[in-house]
Amino acid sequence: MDLFFHLRGLDRSARLFSKQRIYNSFVDSQAEGIVSVTSPTGSTIQTSFHTFPRPPKTSLDSSATSRKGIEMTIRIDPENNETRALFAMADFSGQHVLEIGCGDGRVTWLYADKAAHVTAIEPAARLIALARQDLPAQLKDRVEFRESNFEDFAAGSEPFAFDIVILSWSLC
Amino acid sequence: MVHALEEIYRLVKPSGVLIDIHPVAESSPVEIHQGGKIDLAGDLSVRQWCTDYEQADSALTEITRRGLFVIERESMFDSLTHYDSVEEMRAALKESIHKFARDAQSIDEAVPHAEAMAARAEELMQAAASGAELIVRERAHISRLRPV
Numbered sequence: 418m419d420l421f422f423h424l425r426g427l428d429r430s431a432r433l434f435s436k437q438r439i440y441n442s443f444v445d446s447q448a449e450g451i452v453s454v455t456s457p458t459g460s461t462i463q464t465s466f467h468t469f470p471r472p473p474k475t476s477l478d479s480s481a482t483s484r485k486g487i488e489m490t491i492r493i494d495p496e497n498n499e500t501r502a503l504f505a506m507a508d509f510s511g512q513h514v515l516e517i518g519c520g521d522g523r524v525t526w527l528y529a530d531k532a533a534h535v536t537a538i539e540p541a542a543r544l545i546a547l548a549r550q551d552l553p554a555q556l557k558d559r560v561e562f563r564e565s566n567f568e569d570f571a572a573g574s575e576p577f578a579f580d581i582v583i584l585s586w587s588l589c
Numbered sequence: 590m591v592h593a594l595e596e597i598y599r600l601v602k603p604s605g606v607l608i609d610i611h612p613v614a615e616s617s618p619v620e621i622h623q624g625g626k627i628d629l630a631g632d633l634s635v636r637q638w639c640t641d642y643e644q645a646d647s648a649l650t651e652i653t654r655r656g657l658f659v660i661e662r663e664s665m666f667d668s669l670t671h672y673d674s675v676e677e678m679r680a681a682l683k684e685s686i687h688k689f690a691r692d693a694q695s696i697d698e699a700v701p702h703a704e705a706m707a708a709r710a711e712e713l714m715q716a717a718a719s720g721a722e723l724i725v726r727e728r729a730h731i732s733r734l735r736p737v
Contacts, residue, residue: 491681492671499610499729502666506608506733515600517593524610571596582601584609586729 493523500527512580517567518587522548525585529560536579540566590648598657598736607658607734611645613665615728619678619706621713623721630710633682633725634702649732656737663732672723675711682707 494500503524509531519525519537521544529535537560539545545564552560563570567587597607616632652658672678682703690696714721 491673491677494668495671496667496669498666499668499731502664502729502731503608503610505664506662506731507606517597567593567596571593571600574600576599577602577605579601580605582597582605582607584597584607584611586610586612 499524503527507581509581513578514581514583515579516583516585518585519548519562520544520585522551522562524583525560525562526551529556532559532581535560536563537561538563538565538567538570540564590644591651594648594652595657598652601736603736605736606661607736608731609645609649609734610729610731612668613646613728613730617725617727619710620724620726621710621717621721622724623717628713628717630713630723631706633706646730649734653734658734658736661733661735663730665728665730668727668729670725670727672725675707675714675723678710678723678725679704679707 504527509528511533512531514528514532514535516525516535516537519539520541522537525535525537525548537548539548539562542564545562548562552562594607601607616634618632619630621628621630649660653660670681672681683700686696686699686703690699710723714723
């Protein structure tokens with residue numbers, strides 16, 4: 418059973434720690450809910466979780482030792498309204514996907530495990546760094562995050578290269 | 590934006606699809622949820638300061654009018670952002686305004702509005718018992734377009 422987490426704004430060690438705690442506590446007992454988790458910094462956060470067939474992006478590795486503080490706890494779409502809407506639009510299985518404006522990979526993680534290959538571009542270096550940081554080993558050969566604006570990317574791309582192109586909140 | 594969509598038309602396979610997700614130009618209510626009750630702190634009037642919400646709709650209309658893509662499917666959904674504190678929401682709003690505002694004047698207009706709304710949210714959160722949630726509800730449009 419895979420778990421889908423919504424842990425926004427935590428540093429990497431806090432996210433991994435939280436995921437481990439939630440996984441250990443709830444994977445066999447509940448399908449979804451809200452849980453309080455004490456982070457490595459000693460702060461307590463509340464986060465939602467639910468079971469979901471998602472990419473296995475969490476290593477569930479609690480060995481991270483960073484002690485950076487929690488910056489912010491924001492959860493975007495824990496109701497999964499966007500996930501449902503996205504999967505109602507396309508079947509990502511075996512597809513070559515281009516995602517434009519991927520940010521920190523929030524939308525990428527919804528479908529990446531199903532796709533044959535994902536090229537996700539984002540002009541903001543800070544966000545691409547976050548996305549790369551979260552990229553699990555098992556997806557490294559299939560998901561490529563590129564720091565680029567779309568114009569530059571398109572200029573260097575071959576025609577008819579993608580089965581699915583996603584404009585991910587990037588027209589504005 | 591239309592040019593970007595033309596480039597996407599070049600990159601996507603003839604059998605492929607374009608999926609567009611973008612927020613709609615409506616106000617985004619700021620809600621305090623507690624025990625099944627929802628109090629409204631106000632609306633974020635993004636239309637007043639964001640350049641591109643309506644341009645996104647216009648660009649999609651233009652490329653379908655020109656026959657590059659046809660819309661096969663479309664729907665709307667609410668994307669809810671949950672904040673654990675008003676301070677978190679303030680910081681996020683400030684970042685969004687500076688990122689998406691059309692010009693300096695828009696920033697000057699949007700910031701006080703967002704601050705007033707945050708202050709109202711703060712009052713409601715203080716009046717609420719612990720466990721109240723601060724949620725910004727953003728309406729989004731998703732569509733599936735097929736190249737012609």
